[in-house]
Amino acid sequence: AVLLPVLTVAYSWRLGVLVVGILMLAMAFLSFIFYKERPVLPAEGASDAAPTSKKGPKGSILKVMSNPVLLILCLITPLMAFGQTGIASFLVLYLEEDLNFSVGLAGGCLTVAMIAGTVGRIGWGIISDRLFAGDRIIPIIILSVIAFIGALGTAFLSKGFPVWLPFFWSILMGGTFIGWNAVLITLAAELAGKELAGSIMGILVTIAWIGIIVGPPVFGYVADGFGYYWSWLLIAVFALLSAVGFLYILRLSKRGNQEVSVG
Known part of the structure; x- marks a missing residue:
């Protein structure tokens, strides 16, 4: 967002859009490589499963x-x-x-x-x-x-x-x-x-x-x-x-x- 107006004025809007697209691909690649889900501990899984089994997800969302x-x-x-x-x-x-x-x-x-x-x-x-x-x-x-x-x-x-x-x-x-x-x-x-x-x-x-x-x-x-x-x-x-x-x-x-x- 900061670079786009500068690139558009200095060069062209096509270059600005190209740079934004490349940056988006780079961020997606880095997220795929480095982002890891936090492992769920057994105790957490048990506590989370209890209320879910009592109420359906649809009812919970509506609530x-x-x-x-x-x-x-x-x-x-x-x-x-x-x-x-x-x-x-x-x-x-x-x-x-x-x-x-x-x-x-x-x-x-x-x-x-x-x-x-x-x-x-x-x-x-x-x-x-x-x-x-x-x-x-x-x-x-x-x-x-x-x-x-x-x-x-x-x-x-x-x-x-x-x-x-x-x-x-x-x-x-x-x-x-x-x-x-x-x-x-x-x-x-x-x-x-x-x-x-x-x-x-x-x-x-x-x-x-x-x-x-x-x-x-x-x-x-x-x-x-x-x-x-x-x-x-x-x-x-x-x-x-x-x-x-x-x-x-x-x-x-x-x-x-x-x-x-x-x-």
């Missing part, structure tokens, strides 16, 4: 999916994925067409957004583990609010603003809309448990792909019909919905803890 946090995740992930693909697809075009940025300068904004996304995917996990003692909800709320601010700031950009400001908004959007994956996916895996982590993750990622597929055409249609302002405002609203949804979950969890303490 896990009825968790309100997972339901909120299923609603939020396609919205955040929508924002992610909208940024990746249209940020450069927006800066070129509306703000008269050069291709190199616009590509630089996309580059810093991708770098911020890479840092965010690691950073939000560290923040969740270290600062919030493994709490995933609060970091997701913070992430969503920052994403809202970044998209809203981008919507209000104009030619009179200083050059550094689009870079700043790009960093905010990259660190959140592109960096959201790890902490949300970790939350889903933890809620699913070891037995159903694969199944639940498959469902969640499939739902997220709805936003990935729908995002670029809808973002582009809104930009063509009404202007980029409304496209950025749309993903800002999606980020705000994410924050509101997880604030609701946080309220439910606090209410549940209070009921347990009273009981």
Whole structure:
């Protein structure tokens, strides 16, 4: 993601795509050689088999999916994925067409957004583990609010603003809309448990792909019909919905803890 804009501007988009394809093949080969599954100990296998034999996997999946946090995740992930693909697809075009940025300068904004996304995917996990003692909800709320601010700031950009400001908004959007994956996916895996982590993750990622597929055409249609302002405002609203949804979950969890303490 960092190299692609640079290679495209310096050489051609074909070379950029070729390099990305080679890197993907290299990563697949290295994963095949070096990645090993953790061996399952006999005690773990016995403990895992017991609950599975009592309940069918279908019933267990339905029970896990009825968790309100997972339901909120299923609603939020396609919205955040929508924002992610909208940024990746249209940020450069927006800066070129509306703000008269050069291709190199616009590509630089996309580059810093991708770098911020890479840092965010690691950073939000560290923040969740270290600062919030493994709490995933609060970091997701913070992430969503920052994403809202970044998209809203981008919507209000104009030619009179200083050059550094689009870079700043790009960093905010990259660190959140592109960096959201790890902490949300970790939350889903933890809620699913070891037995159903694969199944639940498959469902969640499939739902997220709805936003990935729908995002670029809808973002582009809104930009063509009404202007980029409304496209950025749309993903800002999606980020705000994410924050509101997880604030609701946080309220439910606090209410549940209070009921347990009273009981």
